[in-house]
Amino acid sequence: MTLLFVRCFFLVISGALGYYVGFLKENPILGGVIGLCGGLLLIFFEKGLRRVSVRGLSSMLFGLLLGILMAKLVSDVLELMPLDPFYQSVSRVVLTIVFSYIGAVMALRGKDEFNIIIPYVKFKRQDVREGIILLDSSAIIDGRVADIYKHNFLPGRLVVPKFILDEIQRLADSSDDVKRQRGRRGMELLRMMQKDPDVDISVQETEEFDDRNVDRKLIDLAKLIDARICTTDFNLGEIARLQSVEVLNIRELINAIKPFILTGETLLVKLIREGKEQGQALAFTEEGTMIVVNNAREFIGQEKKIVVTSILQTQAGRIIFADLAE
Numbered sequence: 001m002t003l004l005f006v007r008c009f010f011l012v013i014s015g016a017l018g019y020y021v022g023f024l025k026e027n028p029i030l031g032g033v034i035g036l037c038g039g040l041l042l043i044f045f046e047k048g049l050r051r052v053s054v055r056g057l058s059s060m061l062f063g064l065l066l067g068i069l070m071a072k073l074v075s076d077v078l079e080l081m082p083l084d085p086f087y088q089s090v091s092r093v094v095l096t097i098v099f100s101y102i103g104a105v106m107a108l109r110g111k112d113e114f115n116i117i118i119p120y121v122k123f124k125r126q127d128v129r130e131g132i133i134l135l136d137s138s139a140i141i142d143g144r145v146a147d148i149y150k151h152n153f154l155p156g157r158l159v160v161p162k163f164i165l166d167e168i169q170r171l172a173d174s175s176d177d178v179k180r181q182r183g184r185r186g187m188e189l190l191r192m193m194q195k196d197p198d199v200d201i202s203v204q205e206t207e208e209f210d211d212r213n214v215d216r217k218l219i220d221l222a223k224l225i226d227a228r229i230c231t232t233d234f235n236l237g238e239i240a241r242l243q244s245v246e247v248l249n250i251r252e253l254i255n256a257i258k259p260f261i262l263t264g265e266t267l268l269v270k271l272i273r274e275g276k277e278q279g280q281a282l283a284f285t286e287e288g289t290m291i292v293v294n295n296a297r298e299f300i301g302q303e304k305k306i307v308v309t310s311i312l313q314t315q316a317g318r319i320i321f322a323d324l325a326e
Helices: 002-024 028-048 056-079 085-109 111-117 137-142 143-152 162-172 176-194 216-225 235-241 250-256
Strands: 133-134 156-162 203-205 228-230 245-251 264-270 280-286 290-294 303-314 316-322
Touching: 002 028, 002 228, 056 085, 056 228, 133 137, 133 216, 137 143, 137 162, 137 176, 137 228, 143 176, 156 216, 162 176, 162 203, 176 203, 216 228, 216 235, 216 245, 228 235, 235 245, 245 250, 264 280, 264 290, 290 303
Parallel strands: 133 156, 133 228, 156 203, 228 245, 290 316
Antiparallel strands: 264 303, 280 290, 303 316
16 A cells, blocks of 8 residues: 555656646646656556565666776776777777676676675664574475474574475475375475464575576575575485585484483383384384384284383484383
8 A cells, every 4th residue: 555655646746747847848738748657657667676676686786886887997997098089988888888787797696695795794684583594395394393493493594495495396296196295285384484473484586597406506505695504304414514514404403302211221112013024013202213123013003011122323313122021
């Protein structure tokens, strides 16, 4: 409503200004019509710029200023040469156009690098948390990131890059039932997080100019804007750490807070399904840790007391081995 009022007010001012200029030229009606038409054209042009972000516009202006400065320097050098004044004037105009175009295009392509070009000039809101955390698709689909964030275990602003959102959209449109369900779950969780006032999350619009895979884009973006990556993908985390990018792995957090179980401890578990080896049955703790019980296949579906014999710590988590209690 406010934007509509501003546009109407601008049209009235444009018409009045055109009428006044036309009155000075003894044709006020024509002046008013020209003023209104000019105002309408400008409003249509403004609506066409709806997709242009403030960051992109500021980057373009920075590139234009840099291009004009470079053209001025080169023109001053040419003035020292014994050239005809006509050619000097033409060269000044050509250099200004060329350098302005190159500067604007390069600034738009590298708009994400503004914080590198001007590292000490950053405008930020005072009501947001410090630091940026880039969400991987695996962390979004996992579903626990919202609760972890609201309990202050992820200090910072959550950002979903556009290519991550596109990846989740591709999963949601997949012909594979499992992938489609995972993608739709991720989209629904994102919508819930955006509606939650306690979650500071946004989608970063980024333009892509290459065919790098999603993991590579995520790592490069994290390095570019000095952000951390939140994921459940072990391989992505290892590759990111090798490139000095801080990783927040949700699985590692969950494993770190699981109750500590000692060898020889007795547990009451429900045997769920068969194990890989002959006679084995599988059970799970409340936190999701897998328990492999020897010689218990015939008791699948029942609750049994077990005795922990050993614990294997793997990169993906812990595996508990146990025997049936006598």
